[in-house]
Amino acid sequence: MIARVIEYSAKNPFMILLSVFFLSAWGYWAVTKTPLDAIPDLSDVQVIVYAEWSGRSPNLIEDQITYPIVTAMLGAPKVKYVRGTSDFGFSYVYVIFEDGTDIYWARSRVLEYMSKIAGKLPEGVNPILGPDATGVGWVFEYALVDESGRHDLAELRSFQGWYLRYQFQAVPGVAEVASIGGFVKQYQVNVDPNRLLAYNIPFTRLTQAIRMSNNDVGGRSIEMSEREYMIRGRGYITRLEDLQM
Template sequence: MISNLISWSLRNRFIVIVGVIALSIWGFYSMQQTPIDAIPDLSENQVIVYTEWMGRSPQIMEDQVTFPLVTNLQGLPKVKDVRAASMFGMSFIYVIFEDNVDIYWARTRVMERLNSAQRSLPEGVTPTLGPDGTGVGHIFWYTLDAPGYDLGELRALQDWYVKFALQNVQGVSEVASYGGFQKQYQISIDPNRINYYQLSLMDVLNTVKNNNNDVGGRIFEMNGTGYIVRGLGYIQSIADIENMTIATKNSIPIRVKDIGTVQMGGEARLGITEENGTGEVVGGIVVMRYGENADAVIKNVKEKMKEVEKGLPKGVKFKIAYDRSELIESSINSLKNTMTEEIILVCIIIIIFLFHFSSSLVVMLNIPIAILLGFIAIKNFGITSNIMSLSGIAIAIGVIVDDGIVMVENAYRHLTEEGDDNHA
């Protein structure tokens, strides 16, 4: 079969040359389209289900949240394993799918099963899916450099402006905020006062919840004109909460300020985020979507940050804490230089030892053609251009050269023998 293939190639040289050129062009296109990253993604094909029920112990989370969800998710198709972890107020479930399963098909199946599992959960508990990222999806970290600004103001700026803007970048799955204080209205209730008025904590909670809402009414017609009636009830200030009426005793309204105090504060924190010993900072983590080009996503995020920075308050600017593109570019450039040096060195050695330009050219052409054909396989198998894959290509250059030299020497020997026979 090999002899027939060689004979056919010799008889149809033009077709072979055109085919090699076409494959080389395809390989070059695949090389340009292959996602670039510094490290290979070895994480499992998983979907994370996150459930929050604050104030509950790990045992309650396990019995009332984690166990019902795990039993419902175990029957999904193409699932290898379901793992779970329960902690104080939170539940995490990791649904591990087979490697050949499309991640978005898997997320759809999990979401369908969560809709039916919702009935077995306590009231007000809603499970949510984690971001469609991977274990190496944290590609970019930044902080807000703003001397003199309050940490609560910076966290509000990050959550309500910067985060939403960067999430619109193509390839970004999530922008996770960290550091600072999350602003909230806090009601400190005096137990003696609430007992005196014979009220409960649920009375206060329901009052605040029901009064923080806009409601709609009907259309009021007057002089041939229709007016839309609606009630504006969203909280605008601390005074709005203080003046909410909880109950009425002897025609006297009992307001929130009568049983406690209201203040603006920050959510309780379990830790802080500090940068290089200079104090607390506020920032965000850009999580890349599954299967995206890390280098291209980081470049798009940096371009978007330039636009976002124009709308930041005076004195606030971005400061990069971690940028994987630096590692990507340095790794790729190092490997490119190494491969270039290898190719040049191999070509010089081939010319010196064979001392036959045509034969050396055949061997040297095998190197770039084989590399381009390798990128076709890399692109179609969904492998990124990273340190491991490019190092494999660099190591394989020696094998490519060995094969070419063996074939050239064998052909040269046969041609020499045939020439000696004809001469004789």
């Protein structure tokens, strides 16, 4: 067999050179076009649906949120299987698609089927999609440490959430920057139930009043001394004194 190959090559040098040329060209194209990855993505094509309903038990979350979303996603095209997880106050639904499915096509299908059940979910529950990343997309983890001791955990978390996070999100290829730890700055209203009962004020009325007070109100314009002034009411809460009564 080897002797025949050698004999054929000696009698047809042009064909051999032509074959070597095409094989070399194909090898060069394959080397330049084949993507290289130190950690290849072997995970499934998945879309995560997250919904939050604060203060509810896992059983209620399962019945009112997780189950409707899971049953709706089962009818989506190219879906292999759907997994749902319910916990205190939130729900996770993992929609796994067939291999080779375009991730952006899969996300659009999930949004399409989510719109069909929006009216069946409890009031105030707005499911959102997880980040545009794979299951092995966790690349880097860092910590903010103030060695000088001049900043507390709330200030570090504010710096992370309002400045540093956006700088990392602007890096090409970064899908999400998840902040964990620290203290998120917030204003709390401690309600005395005895005083509410004494003044006959429902708790829902109090929360509605606080929510409506944190708002700007637009007005009309007035003309004075050949000048036009725009009128608006500034009501957004910017400091703790705005909540004190």
